[in-house]
Amino acid sequence: MARFQSLRQWAVRHPVVHGHPIHAALSDLPATLIPCAFLSSLVAGLSRRREAEAGAVWSTRAAVAASLAAGAVGWWDWLTMPREHPAHRPATLHGVINSGGLALVGAAGLRRRERTSLLGAATTAVIVGGWIGGDLVYHHGWRVRGAEELELIEPTLNERGAADVIEAARKEIVDFERRETYLPPRR
Numbered sequence: 001m002a003r004f005q006s007l008r009q010w011a012v013r014h015p016v017v018h019g020h021p022i023h024a025a026l027s028d029l030p031a032t033l034i035p036c037a038f039l040s041s042l043v044a045g046l047s048r049r050r051e052a053e054a055g056a057v058w059s060t061r062a063a064v065a066a067s068l069a070a071g072a073v074g075w076w077d078w079l080t081m082p083r084e085h086p087a088h089r090p091a092t093l094h095g096v097i098n099s100g101g102l103a104l105v106g107a108a109g110l111r112r113r114e115r116t117s118l119l120g121a122a123t124t125a126v127i128v129g130g131w132i133g134g135d136l137v138y139h140h141g142w143r144v145r146g147a148e149e150l151e152l153i154e155p156t157l158n159e160r161g162a163a164d165v166i167e168a169a170r171k172e173i174v175d176f177e178r179r180e181t182y183l184p185p186r187r
Helices: 002-010 022-047 050-079 088-110 112-138 145-159 163-180
Strands: none
Touching (some): 022 088, 050 088, 050 112, 088 112, 145 163
């Protein structure tokens, strides 16, 4: 744990450029390329054509590169996350699952005979990890400016006796989700 604390101190700045979280921008690539590599590998296995095999190899390499970039920035983002933030625990799970997916993609790049099954498992990891990542953003508000603003003003509003304003806004959001969305979140 002490090592992680020193890493947290090293990663002073958050991985955000002009208000845009870098991890969010990079995460679309592995989320797309890993399933594409899986499909390419399936096609290569079924067709046994040299071109299909080359496509499977190159799409797997692209998935590895994209996953490395998104994973590195994702862990950097995690290092800057306050431990007391409600998103910290699910962010840890998100990172572990996606890192496992990265390991599977890396292994797929090295083990041609098992490539398809490894990429299938990596695709599953991306789906589960992506779902949790969406929860970090849409439920916990991690790296969402409005949520960060609310976190900053909430103590002041509470001190001024205006906590009802925040509670009314939250109730309105829950009511909207219950009325206007499919399978609303459980709260």
